[in-house]
Amino acid sequence: MLLDFDKLGAWKWLLVGTTVLVCLFLLLPIVFIAALSFGSSRWLIFPPPSWTTRWYGELFSDSRWLTSALTSLQIASVVTVLSVVIGFLAALGLNRGSFAGKELLRALFLTPMILPVVVLAVALYAFFLQIGLAGTTPGFIIAHLLIALPFSIISIGSALDGFDKSIEDAAILCGASPWEARLRVTVPAISHGLFGAAVFSFLASWDEVVLAIFMASPTLQTLPVKIWSTLRQDLTPVIAAASTLLILFTIVLMVIAALVRKGRKS
Amino acid sequence: MKKQLVATVFTALVGLSGSAMADEMVFTSWGGTTQDAQKTHWADSFTSKTKIAVIQDGPTDYGKIKAMVEAGSVTWDVVDVEGDYAVQAGKAGLLEPLDFSIIDKSRLDPRFVTDYSVGSFYYxxxxxxxxxxxxxxxxxxxxxxxxxxxxxxxxxxxxxxxxxxxxxxxxxxxxxxxxxxxxxxxxxxxxxxxxxxxxxxxxxxxxxxxxxxxxxxxxxxxxxxxxxxxxxxxxxxxxxxxxxxAADSLVVPKGAKNKKAAMKFIAHATADMQQSQFAMETGYAPTNLDASRLMDEAVRRTLPDMQAKSQVNADMNYWAVNRDEIGKRWYSWQAK
Amino acid sequence: MAILATAGRDNGRRRTLQKRKSGFSFAVPALLLIILFFVTPVLGLLLRSVTEPELGLQNYAELIGSGTYMRIFANTFLVAGVVTALSVVIGYPVAWALVVMPRYWSQVVFAIIILSMWTNLLARTYAWMVLLQRTGVINKTLMGLGLIDTPLTLVNNLVGVTIGMTYIMLPFVILPLVGVIRSIDPAILRAGALCGANRLQCFTHILLPLSLPGVAAGALMVFVMALGYYVTPALLGGTANMMLAEMIAQFVQSLVNWGMGGAAAFVLLVVTLLLYAVLLRFFGASRIG
Known part of the structure; x- marks a missing residue:
């Protein structure tokens, strides 16, 4: 009866009440930031004396914001491609392979996800200073690739789990080369896993702050770094405007993801 | 050499070398309205005069200066720092000596001039x-x-x-x-x-x-x-x-990549015209002795150097010597 | 000849099928990446903690011997513990509700959770910075309702950090819990009810024990994440309640003390990996994620 909504009795209201409150709690900052971005007060007084689109104007007239958004996009795109390719291979190995230390290897591959990012950031920063990769785009990409890869391996791995390998073997016996079989049979069959890997990898890089703070240079800043440094120097409502656009971007991504999922089902 | 090779190989592999502008330098300050004014009155006019692009960065972070100098990877060319830090960092070997053949120090307030720094503004x-x-x-x-x-x-x-x-x-x-x-x-x-x-x-x-x-x-x-x-x-x-x-100073971290441009920038930023424009907008006093005659008298009267009655000057040399010790005590007091 | 060739090719194919069994070579690119850019740098940092400024364990001695650092450790565990407890207590009923709710409404709730999770971390933290100010919306509302007379200090202290971090961690508790509760067979609960158990007994004797592994896994995960959190404590915390991650960043960025930074990082690393091992031991690698 506890798992039947209509038979919960008074418990039902406790559950529903908590859920509603949590939803409000989760939505509050998101709605608030959108409202703040239209407020006229330079000093974040809320509710503001009047409403304005001035901060969006400032956002678009300052080329540094656009540049940093493009940098983010560029880095996240490269990270996504590399993460999906390397993650696919690694997942194949972990999923199909039968070699000693496989589980150890899996744990090692997932460690960057669980390790506090600040430790990785500090370690990589020191290492990159020594080998001359600090503040460079490749350095940035490597750093983000490390934390994106576990998401790829998990997502593709679970898709491979659900894929019957004998279909691939059949293709090989019918004359396809192993790679032909993988690319033309396996890859399409696990496309949802690849898509999930791509989305998570992209977000892992696009939203990442801590590594980015250590990898950035004055000429190489991603959007989160730009927001971070603006936040620390200046609480201007321009940050609210930038954040609101990011939230919109998130919603668009969510809708696309939902459509893709729906398309797959039908 | 090896470093460069590694970087080049990676850049080639990834195929994403950001093409840097031929002439550019990085100016770092404290952000907000002050840095906005520094950008408008110092950097923008400097760029139109010399064609050297000035990239703004910040906020100023003394730890970062030390880290960059120690690692030999200095990305800041001119930094706006506090006066006592300038004195101390100069002694600690973290700064480039300024080139006074490019920077004219004859008309700069001598209270804020050292071998490694000149006054930026005074507040x-x-x-x-x-x-x-x-x-x-x-x-x-x-x-x-x-x-x-x-x-x-x-x-x-x-x-x-x-x-x-x-x-x-x-x-x-x-x-x-x-x-x-x-x-x-x-x-x-x-x-x-x-x-x-x-x-x-x-x-x-x-x-x-x-x-x-x-x-x-x-x-x-x-x-x-x-x-x-x-x-x-x-x-x-x-x-x-x-x-x-107290005063802020302009300094060049040791090993800055664009030293020459940095010296030119400091010369430009401390010129009478730039100093007076900056002072009029921000309400900070200029460090160029000729700046005041270019300024509006009404604004002039509101600046710190006109508030001499009951004014107290922080002792920069005392601070430069005792900075670390005071800092240690300060932060552990704050953390309590 | 032709037959022989075909047979040879078939043998070749069979061989390739067999050779693929090993499969280790596929993992090589990832392994190289991890060894070169993950294991090496981390070991390098740890090495510096015992070699800088000179060979020895003096960095660790200083870390343990100093009241200031010990306070930061204690504070880090306190915050992580409180955030974990709050996330579980608040997240559990939500996960439960998501399982039993009408499908349409549960989809709406899911969408809200995912939206908050995907919204840029800095954007969310910035919103809390402004919301929680003394003159912010929350204080103004509470004062308007007559609940308080003077504004509460909600930011630049533990309260701010706790609110901000609980906000971020909630989805990480709710989502795995939904899976666990959903996998519980309602028939067991029905059986319990048939035997005369009331709702509370059903909850404490059946539902809670059955979902406990999910709670433990989620809690451990959140605790580990909270221990190493940097951005939110740095922006919402005050000078008197710094956390470990912030301390590490400060050692490296502001004080340029690689030895101490490395030592503090090592401590955090060891604690995290220990908890991670517990997680693996009890819940298996595939469950994390």
Missing amino acids: SFVIGCNKTAAGACPKTWADLFNTVKFPGKRAFYKWSAPGVIEAALLADGVAADKLYPLDLDRAFKKLDSIKADIVWWDGGAASQQLLASGEAPFGSFWNGRLTALAATGVTVETSWDQNIT
Whole structure:
């Protein structure tokens, strides 16, 4: 009866009440930031004396914001491609392979996800200073690739789990080369896993702050770094405007993801 | 060589080399309205004159300067720092000696010129008060440390630097000419008495935000930030009683990549015209002795160097020597 | 000849099928990446903690011997513990509700959770910075409702950090819990009810024990994440309640003390890996994620 909504009795209201409150709690900052971005007060007084689109104007007239958004996009795109390719291979190995230390290897591959990012950031920063990769785009990409890869391996791995390998073997016996079989049979069959890997990898890089703070240079800043440094120097409502656009971007991504999922089902 | 090779290979592999502009340099300062003014009046005119692009970065971080110099990977070319830090860092070998064949120091305020630095601008810690948010406005440092007469939060500068310790001692009744050497025990004891009511600001913009929103209706501020705040329509009252002066300096970290451009930039930024324009907008005093004759007399009268009555000069040399020791004590006191 | 060739090719194919069994070579690119840019740098940092400024364990001695650092450790564990407890207590009923709710509404709730999770971390933290100010919306609302007379200090202290971090961690508790609760067979609960158990007994004797592994896994995960959190404590915390991650960043960025930074990082690393091992031991690698 506890798992039947209509038979919960008074418990039902406790559950529903908590859920509603949590939803409000989760939505509050998101709605608030959108409202703040239209407020006229330079000093974040809320509710503001009047409403304005001035901060969006400032956002678009300052080329540094656009540049940093493009940098983010560029880095996240490269990270996504590399993460999906390397993650696919690694997942194949972990999923199909039968070699000693496989589980150890899996744990090692997932460690960057669980390790506090600040430790990785500090370690990589020191290492990159020594080998001359600090503040460079490749350095940035490597750093983000490390934390994106576990998401790829998990997502593709679970898709491979659900894929019957004998279909691939059949293709090989019918004359396809192993790679032909993988690319033309396996890859399409696990496309949802690849898509999930791509989305998570992209977000892992696009939203990442801590590594980015250590990898950035004055000429190489991603959007989160730009927001971070603006936040620390200046609480201007321009940050609210930038954040609101990011939230919109998130919603668009969510809708696309939902459509893709729906398309797959039908 | 090996470093370069590694970097080149990776860049080639990834195929994403950002093409850097032929002539550019990085200027780092404290952000907010002050850096905006530095960009408008110093950097933009410098770029149109020399065709050298100036990239703005910040906020200034002394740890980062040290890290960059030690790692031999310096990305900042000119940095706006506090005066006492400039003296200390120069002695510690973290800075490039300035090229005075490019920078004309004959007309710069000699108080702020060292081999490694020249004055950037000169400011006062004053008592600021938001008249709409505060019941009554404190006029003296003793008032600001009096939580009975003036209840509420008060804003102070977060980092260990000249200003807050001096204010605490002045509030406790130490005579202005007997401040140095600083009696730290006494200062911290005085600070303890208001600690629960202190809100720290870590940068100029944050200080303006605290005061304007009424988060802290009064406190100790850089005078220029109050001028800028008043210009946005906030009713700010400034008390210059025993205002504590200090200066910012322009320095070049050792091993800066664009040293020549950096020297030219400093020469440009400290010229009379640029100094006067910057001062008129920000309310900070110029460090070029010729700047004042280019300025509007009404504005001129509101600058820190005109508030000489009861003015207290922070002792930069004392701070340069004792900076680390005071800092250690300051941060562990704050963390308690 | 032709037959022989075909047979040879078939043998070749069979061989390739067999050779693929090993599959280790596929993992090589990832392994190289991890060894070169993950294991090496981390070991390098740890090495510096015992070699800088000179060979020895003096950095660790200083870390343990100093009241300031110990306070930061204690504070870090306190915050992580409180955030974990709050996330579980608040997240559990939500996960439960998501399982039993009408499908349409549960989809709406899911969408809200995912939206908050995907919204830029800095954007969310910035919103809390402004919301929680003394003159912020929350204080103004509470004062308007007559609940308080003077504004509460909600930011630049533990309260701010706790609110901000609980906000971020909630989805990480709710989502795995939904899976666990959903996998519980309602028949067991029905059986319990048939035997005369009331709702509370059903909850404490059946539902809670059955979902406990999910709670433990989620809690451990959140605790580990909270221990190493940097951005939110740095922006919402005050000078008196710094956390470990911030301390590490400060050692490296502001104080340029690689030895101490490395030592503090090592401590955090060891604690994290220990908890991670517990997680693996009890819940298996595939469950994390």
